[in-house]
Amino acid sequence: xxxxxxxxxxxxxxxxxxxxxxxxxxxxxxxxTSFKTIAESTQVDPFVVFPQRWNADAYTNxxxxxxxxxxxxNTILMIFFxxxxxxxxxxxxxxxxxxxxxxxxxxxxxxxxxxxMIPSQIFIxxxxxxxxxxxxxxxxxxxxxxxxVSAFGTFLMRQAYKVLPKDLEEAARLDGLSIGKTFVxxxxxxxxxxxxxxxxxxxxxxxxxxxxxxIVNTDKNSLVLASALAKMQGQYTSHYPELMAASLIxxxxxxxxxxVFQKQxxxxxxxxxxxx
Amino acid sequence: xxxxxxRHTTERNVFFWGWVLIxxxxxxxxxxxxxxxxxxxxxxFCKTGDFGRGNIFIGTANYAKLFSDPEVWQATLNTxxxxxxxVPFSVIIALVLAVLLNRNMxxxxxxxxxxxxPMVAAPAAIAMVWRWLFNSQFxxxxxxxxxxxxxxxxxxxxxxxxxxxxxxxxxxYNMILFLAGLQExxxxxxxxxxxxxxxxxxxxxxxxxxxxxxxxxxxxxxxIIAAMxxxxxxxxxxxxxxxxxxxxxxLVYLFYQYSFVQKDFGYGxxxxxxxxxLIMVITVIQVFAQKKWVHYN
Numbered sequence: 001x002x003x004x005x006x007x008x009x010x011x012x013x014x015x016x017x018x019x020x021x022x023x024x025x026x027x028x029x030x031x032x033t034s035f036k037t038i039a040e041s042t043q044v045d046p047f048v049v050f051p052q053r054w055n056a057d058a059y060t061n062x063x064x065x066x067x068x069x070x071x072x073x074n075t076i077l078m079i080f081f082x083x084x085x086x087x088x089x090x091x092x093x094x095x096x097x098x099x100x101x102x103x104x105x106x107x108x109x110x111x112x113x114x115x116x117m118i119p120s121q122i123f124i125x126x127x128x129x130x131x132x133x134x135x136x137x138x139x140x141x142x143x144x145x146x147x148x149v150s151a152f153g154t155f156l157m158r159q160a161y162k163v164l165p166k167d168l169e170e171a172a173r174l175d176g177l178s179i180g181k182t183f184v185x186x187x188x189x190x191x192x193x194x195x196x197x198x199x200x201x202x203x204x205x206x207x208x209x210x211x212x213x214x215i216v217n218t219d220k221n222s223l224v225l226a227s228a229l230a231k232m233q234g235q236y237t238s239h240y241p242e243l244m245a246a247s248l249i250x251x252x253x254x255x256x257x258x259x260v261f262q263k264q265x266x267x268x269x270x271x272x273x274x275x276x
Numbered sequence: 277x278x279x280x281x282x283r284h285t286t287e288r289n290v291f292f293w294g295w296v297l298i299x300x301x302x303x304x305x306x307x308x309x310x311x312x313x314x315x316x317x318x319x320x321f322c323k324t325g326d327f328g329r330g331n332i333f334i335g336t337a338n339y340a341k342l343f344s345d346p347e348v349w350q351a352t353l354n355t356x357x358x359x360x361x362x363v364p365f366s367v368i369i370a371l372v373l374a375v376l377l378n379r380n381m382x383x384x385x386x387x388x389x390x391x392x393x394p395m396v397a398a399p400a401a402i403a404m405v406w407r408w409l410f411n412s413q414f415x416x417x418x419x420x421x422x423x424x425x426x427x428x429x430x431x432x433x434x435x436x437x438x439x440x441x442x443x444x445x446x447x448x449y450n451m452i453l454f455l456a457g458l459q460e461x462x463x464x465x466x467x468x469x470x471x472x473x474x475x476x477x478x479x480x481x482x483x484x485x486x487x488x489x490x491x492x493x494x495x496x497x498x499x500i501i502a503a504m505x506x507x508x509x510x511x512x513x514x515x516x517x518x519x520x521x522x523x524x525x526x527l528v529y530l531f532y533q534y535s536f537v538q539k540d541f542g543y544g545x546x547x548x549x550x551x552x553x554l555i556m557v558i559t560v561i562q563v564f565a566q567k568k569w570v571h572y573n
Contacts (some may be wrong), residue, residue: 008476012376013383017468019373020390023444025395029416030405047419093301097441102294108302115309119555121528121548123321125541126312141507149304177282178463179293208399210508229400240408258396262389267396269449 034058034245041240058241059249065229067221068249075224077140078213079206082147083199089149090198091191094157095183099169109158115151125211131216138222143213147206152200156271160194161187193267198259200268207254225250322547331542338450338546347522348530348547352554354435355526359503362446367444367495370450375484377451378458380460388455392448399445403512404442428513434520450495457491458484489570497562504555507532527551 033041035058036051062068096102097109106146123146131142164187213227223231227268229250236242281423288383322331342348373391379386381465394402409416410427418424426436465483472484486493508529525533535544 001325007383012381015454016376016383016387020367020387023390023393023448025416026405026409026444027397029409030401033408042414044414044419088287089300090305093296096294097396100290100294100297102291105298107296111302111305111310115305117559118309118313119501121505121531121546121553122316122552123312125535125545125548127308128314128536129315130307130540146308147302148308151301151305151309154301179289180296183297201531204396208331208508210400210511211532226398226400229398229404233400235511240414244408247398247404250395251401253383254396255393257387258393261455265396266388266392266452269392270452 004188008157022105030244033240034248036241038239038241042238058239058245062242062249062272063244066246071223071225071228071250074140074143074217074222075207075226078143078224079203081140081144082200082206085148086150086153086202087195087199090153090157092183092197093154094191095161095187097154098158098161099164099187100179112151112154116155120146121211124215128215129210134267135217137148138219139217140238142216142222143224145216146212147202149197150202153202156198156201157191160191164190188260194271196264196269197271200265201271204254204265204269311345317549319541322542322545324542325542332419333457334542338543341543342371342439342532342550344547348527348550350522351502351527351530352550354524355504355506355528357435357505358442358526359500361436361498362503362506363440363496365385365439366450367445367499370447370495371454371492373447374454374458375480378455388451392453394445399508400512401442402445403509406444407513409536410437429518429520431520431523434514434518434523438506438513439523439548441509441513442503442506446499450499453495454491457488486571490572491494493562493570497559500554500558500562503550504558527554 001233023123032050035054035056037055037057040048040051087171093112097105097112120237127146131137131145136142136145168190171181172186173179208226210226210230214230217223217227220231229246232246233243295417314555317360320329321333321335323337324331336450373387377387407428412424412426412429415427417520428434461484465487466479469479469483505528506526510524510529511528511532514524517522528551531544531547531551534540
């Protein structure tokens with residue numbers, strides 16, 4: 001490596017390290033604050049960076065006051081059913097749009113594209129009114145409701161089916177398999193990576209959603225992690241060790257999943273950038 | 277004759293299966309999206325009765341109110357201010373990072389992991405920790421730099437402070453999309469340019485940007501739409517008593533307040549129709565403008 005190149009690469013590393021620290025500091029600060037006492041967290045002269053004694057009081061308080069097991073359960077159920085619904089309906093529609101030529105397909109697909117371009121807030125009031133009329137607020141169904149089908153998923157799965165080779169499908173049809181069986185037994189297993197990408201994408205966005213859960217599930221036993229955090233902020237106002245402890249408890253499982261399945265996460269999100 | 281019959285049955289068969297397979301999605305889209313959209317537009321011409329019950333058709337009265345409502349204009353301005361800062365910074369920083377990381381280097385995957393981290397954290401948690409970092413008395417930022425900026429309660433800067441959080445949250449996501457776009461640029465282009473003696477900046481300007489301009493366009497369009505819908509951060513950071521609230525609340529925040537706090541679905545619908553129109557206009561402008569700078573092969 002030449003001297004010039006070495007200097008270049010050092011500069012690049014310095015830029016990347018500074019930016020990495022900027023990304024990490026909020027998480028570190030969340031972690032450090034959660035182990036401080038309130039007095040320590042609001043001490044400025046001198047300003048306290050590391051807690052003098054690592055105490056887990058904030059965690060005990062938060063765990064006593066909030067039922068995190070229930071919050072996890074509600075969040076996981078919402079994510080699980082949204083994934084199942086999105087994967088099943090989008091695979092079916094994606095296969096039909098990607099591989100079959102039939103009358104009305106063009107128009108039907110234009111509805112899918114149309115939905116993708118409209119800001120989702122436009123649907124929220126009527127969706128809420130439907131849930132309310134069905135007397136279903138504060139249920140898992142209410143949380144899953146807007147995600148029963150997925151226009152984005154349909155678009156994604158259509159791309160996945162479109163690029164599959166013809167011969168397998170033709171062979172299966174010549175063997176006398178119906179279109180339905182060809183889809184389930186032969187074609188669907190070939191879209192595994194795209195299905196995983198769609199699942200991860202669905203999970204991340206469901207986990208991050210705040211407005212919809214806040215609107216439909218207001219009962220304290222039907223909250224999800226995001227809406228529970230929003231609610232507790234009002235109650236704990238300046239008890240930052242508690243707020244940070246709760247934030248960390250809410251974030252850690254997803255972060256661990258991300259660190260373990262990093263490749264799939266990155267691919268899952270990158271596929272959302274598929275070009276039209 | 278027989279052959280034609282067979283073709284006819286296959287065609288009918290395909291038609292049958294095609295519709296069976298798309299039926300759940302189509303029914304879902306109609307119930308969850310098409311009907312709600314029509315209803316929202318209809319409700320924007322209605323007055324909502326007490327406790328959110330009943331629609332009384334009142335023509336364009338909501339729109340008349342909207343156009344003379346200073347709160348709505350301020351919220352529109354706030355939304356634009358947020359978007360105009362959040363989108364360019366998060367896109368440019370992400371693009372530079374993607375270019376820096378798109379090579380064989382030590383620690384590449386570690387950097388990528390770190391930049392992407394905010395993407396998997398709940399926005400509610402992100403907002404809380406930033407609120408704490410921004411705290412004017414006890415916050416890390418002010419104490420580290422020995423300043424006393426009122427990041428989130430000074431009406432002049434609060435919306436930009438929130439944009440900083442937005443940038444921080446979105447860099448990793450944009451970067452991943454750019455890295456995916458960069459994979460498609462043939463390496464020979466850079467090799468040829470190196471032989472011609474071009475430097476890094478020239479390569480970036482003459483090869484990278486034009487080659488991944490479709491990705492840049494896609495990221496810009498989607499980021500602008502997302503920024504126009506900013507809500508979570510503002511909802512979590514701005515208390516009702518915050519003096520900067522009126523200078524930071526976005527259109528979606530106002531929509532939420534009217535629709536789900538005051539239960540005025542009529543006016544809430546009118547605000548969200550305004551948002552839809554604004555997003556449509558911006559997107560159409562971008563689609564026309566792309567012809568000048570986006571290169572598709």
